[in-house]
Amino acid sequence: MxxxxxxxxxxxxxxxxxxxxxxxxxxxxxxxxxxxxxxxxxxxxxxxxxxxxxxxxxxxxxxxxxxxxxxxxxxxxxxxxxxxxxxxxxxxxxxxxxxxxxxxxxxxxxxxxxxxxxxxxxxxxLHNDAATVNALTSLRSGKIGTPLFFSALFGFQSQIGNHRLKGEHWGGPLQDIGIYCINAARHVFEAEPVEVFAMSARPTDDPRFEEVDASVAVTMRFPEGRLAEFFCSFGAYDVDAYRIVGTHGELRVENGFRFESGTRVVLDTRSNVEHVSFERYDQxxxxxxxxxxxxxxxxxxxxDGEEGLADLTVLLAIERSLQTGRPQKVRSSPRKRHPVSEMIRKIPTTNKRLLLS
Structure with missing residues (x-):
């Protein structure tokens, strides 16, 4: 224990x-x-x-x-x-x-x-989540051919006063939820991005975003001509999904990042459309x-720590792009390990919790 x-x-x-x-x-x-x-x-x-x-x-x-x-x-x-x-x-x-x-x-x-x-x-x-690992396993087996493009949307309306809206905490949607999109893309391609470009938006009439951006949109270039993009926001309608386009099909993951609900994986090829629903477990x-x-x-x-460092390296490059308005190179060593089926844990959730105001 x-x-x-x-x-x-x-x-x-x-x-x-x-x-x-x-x-x-x-x-x-x-x-x-x-x-x-x-x-x-x-x-x-x-x-x-x-x-x-x-x-x-x-x-x-x-x-x-x-x-x-x-x-x-x-x-x-x-x-x-x-x-x-x-x-x-x-x-x-x-x-x-x-x-x-x-x-x-x-x-x-x-x-x-x-x-x-x-x-x-x-x-x-998510590295221990059945739906996430199932999606990655499907990609490795070649079910959609060679993955070429990754696209993700992750956003919701953040409440005023949340510590994630504070600049002193290195808050903002990029650091808090954009990192999920970065991590997913890296494991989809089993590679590290080599270049990033980003733009952000911050309304002038919303007190939530006096210190951080409301939304960030990012494009990432990966080796071998592969591309990824994502949009993350603290001021948008609830969105939570990603999709991968390959040479012979498409894979979509709905409710792909949050932990409050189950997940659906859709595998779409010319000959077949496969829907697999995963019930909610305690991630x-x-x-x-x-x-x-x-x-x-x-x-x-x-x-491990190096996995965290890999995402941090990308985050900081994206920040430099936001500050300069120019694409930024990324230099990270490729990761040899990725989420696999042996890491999956299916543990029931509980309703026993105390939330303090």
């Missing part, structure tokens, strides 16, 4: 992580680390978690024998500090995406984990179970 400390007690911790852990069977939360002790104590009582600690007590917690791993879900600029401190204390680390806000930070996190013999995993829950429970398995078995997780 892997014992986790949760660092940060915001929405994603309340809605997804804490309810998921008891579903896994191989993990439990033994501590919440938060700047809001009142709220954290309510969560701890509800989920029967032994310890509540403020950020100042984090290092004392790491020195204790009450946790094996930490889940880091604080604002983006704080990821590296907590991850490095945990790794140096010999604790395994699961960190929310984006892994960090700079290449230097990400490399320091990777180095700390390697140097102290612990696992570092970037929180990519957070799946990734937690997978990471705990990796810790127990001493197996390096596929979405």
């Amino acid at each position: 892997i014992r986790y400390a949760v660092v940060g007690a915001g929405w994603i911790t309340q809605e997804a992580f804490l309810p998921a852990v008891p579903q896994t069977g191989n993990s439990r939360v033994t501590a919440i680390v938060s700047g809001n002790l009142k709220g954290a104590r309510r969560l701890a009582e509800f989920h029967q978690i032994e310890q509540v600690i403020d950020y100042r007590g984090f290092d004392d917690l790491l020195r204790s024998d009450s946790v094996d791993a930490v889940y880091i879900a604080v604002p983006n600029p704080m990821h590296a500090d907590f991850a490095v401190r945990a790794a140096r204390a010999g604790k395994h680390v699961m960190v929310e995406k984006p892994i960090a806000t700079s290449i230097e930070q990400a490399r320091t996190m990777i180095k700390a984990a390697r140097g102290h013999g612990v696992m570092l995993m970037t929180s990519y829950r 957070f429970a799946g990734q937690i179970h997978y990471f705990s398995d990796c810790i127990i078995n001493g197996t390096r997780p596929e979405p």
